Amino acid sequence: MITKESKTALITGASSGIGQELANLFAKDGYNLVLVARSTDKLNELGGRFWDEYGVETVVITKDLSEEDAARDVYEQVKAKDIKVDILVNDAGVGLYGKFANETDWEKEKALIHLNVLTTTLLTKLFLNDMVARNEGKILNLASLASITPMPLMAVYAATKAYVYNFTQSLVNELKDTKVTVTALLPNATDTDFFNKAGASNTKVTENLDDPAVVAKDAYNALMKGSHKVIPGGLGNKAQEIMAYMAPQEMVAGMMRKTMEPKKEHPAEENTHKAAWAWGIGLAAVVIAGAAVALAYSNSSAYDKARYRYKAGKLKSGADATYEDVKDSLISGLNSVKDAVSTAKEVVAKARETVASALA
Ligand SMILES: NC(=O)c1ccc[n+]([C@@H]2O[C@H](COP(=O)([O-])OP(=O)(O)OC[C@H]3O[C@@H](n4cnc5c(N)ncnc54)[C@H](OP(=O)(O)O)[C@@H]3O)[C@@H](O)[C@H]2O)c1
Incomplete structure (x- = not known):
């Protein structure tokens, strides 16, 4: 139960990686939190630490967001607790490594699409509707630099992130006459459990990873400013964005393929x-x-x-x-x-x- 008169941020995928770093930043700034993921223990532990260190309250919702109706269920639990969500962070997401034709499993791909696309879209719809009615609120959607490049060997993942980015940029336009903002976060490869869970821990891309704390900090600042997108980290990541737009797609796909190949092959x-x-x-x-x-x-x-x-x-x-x-x-x-x-x-x-x- 959130009792303190303070703003509330709902973060999916806060049990590890970028989501956890973002939760830290919100807690430090005095936000109460609603944390959603499958790992109840990790979320409870975080909630306890945030109370001890920053005096903010946390509600934990244990949910597999790749399941049918997961987004609606989360929304209803929040409503039932009479919590007003000021900021929504759609962070939860997974990848899957392998050739689409004959190496990856369809059931896993279906769950991935559900989590990365359907849940993100429906959570956005439900909470955005309330925000627009109040004419205040902010949403951060986890896209990726892979949103703007093909990504051989993680084809379905990159396609879901292209969706998230495109969807977010359309909303930016639709919301321009309101005080509600949406921001797309496009990190480069980041040092979290992501590649390990995706079955891609032995790929070349994992040799050069960004710090999730830096990614979260840049994202937090951009979200608070109401920027429509943020590419966190150094100039190299911004150069990759320019390259992705200017170079022929076939060439970009070839380069991305190399980064996704096994190390030292x-x-x-x-x-x-x-x-x-x-x-x-x-x-x-x-x-x-x-x-x-x-x-x-x-x-x-x-x-x-x-x-x-x-x-x-x-x-x-x-x-x-x-x-x-x-x-x-x-x-x-x-x-x-x-x-x-x-x-x-x-x-x-x-x-x-x-x-x-x-x-x-
Ligand atoms: N790491 C990168 O290189 C990178 C780059 C660009 C974009 N991203 C994006 O950043 C976001 C966060 O990823 P990360 O790098 O921080 O990876 P991570 O450390 O693996 O975190 C993923 C988070 O998503 C949650 N999650 C996964 N499946 C879920 C499910 N079915 N239901 C509910 N929650 C689920 C996990 O919690 P539970 O396991 O407890 O459920 C975890 O909290 C993702 O959307 C990812 O696509 C990552």
Whole structure:
């Protein structure tokens, strides 16, 4: 029973990982909590600690959110306890590793879709309806950087996260004349139990994981500001977003496939995926340069069009040279991430020069 006159956050998936870090931040800021997951003991333990350390109250709802009607049942339990949910965090989610055609199990995939998509959607609908009626409230939905890239070997998981991201961005627009905000969180691979539970603990992606405490902190700040999305962590994660939008999907899928392959299966390719990201950033820069020239071209006079045709020719040779440079360095093997980053920087600088000269 929540008795204190204080705001309440409902967090699904608070028994571990990012959800638990988020619960810590809310408790520290004086929020009462409704925590939902299957691990009752872990949630009770957290609730006890939050009371001792921060004097906030916690209601635990034990629920398997991959079951039919789970979302409605949680909502009804909250209503029956007369709790007003000011903030909803849809964090609970799982992944599943393997080739879709013949390695993954349909029953597990169905439960995954139910949890990641259906429960997230219905919880959002039920609580959002109340928030809009009060004209206040906030929702944080756990998407992923995989929301904007294909993810071979975790195809269904990435597709569910694409749904969550797209759904959230549509709601951002629908809610723009209200005081209710929705925020999508797009973490990169993060150091939680996620990959282990998904059967992907031996993959290359797990060699470079973000800190869940940092992910939660960035998410918390963005949620409080009412941002429509947040990519937590450093610049590398933001660069991956640009790359995902600019590079051809086939190429992105190929790179993601490499990160999802088992560790050390191809030792010679250890740094390839990092170099490949650099390649992608370079390619993206060239594409931006091309788009800038095209834009300038479409708005120009006949005389200028002739100039732009000449400059576009130069850009094409620049792009070809860039492609060859980066391909050569890839083939000869980049020995460190530092090499990859400096190559990417050079490529971006080259593309920027080309844009500047094309527009001069
Ligand atoms: N880790 C990453 O690399 C990463 C990257 C991008 C996005 N994400 C997303 O972040 C969210 C949190 O994941 P995490 O990394 O923190 O993983 P995690 O440590 O495994 O936490 C997952 C949470 O979801 C809960 N959960 C799982 N299945 C459930 C079910 N059927 N019913 C109720 N609760 C369930 C778990 O609680 P119980 O087991 O107690 O039920 C746990 O609290 C997920 O939506 C995930 O897709 C993770």
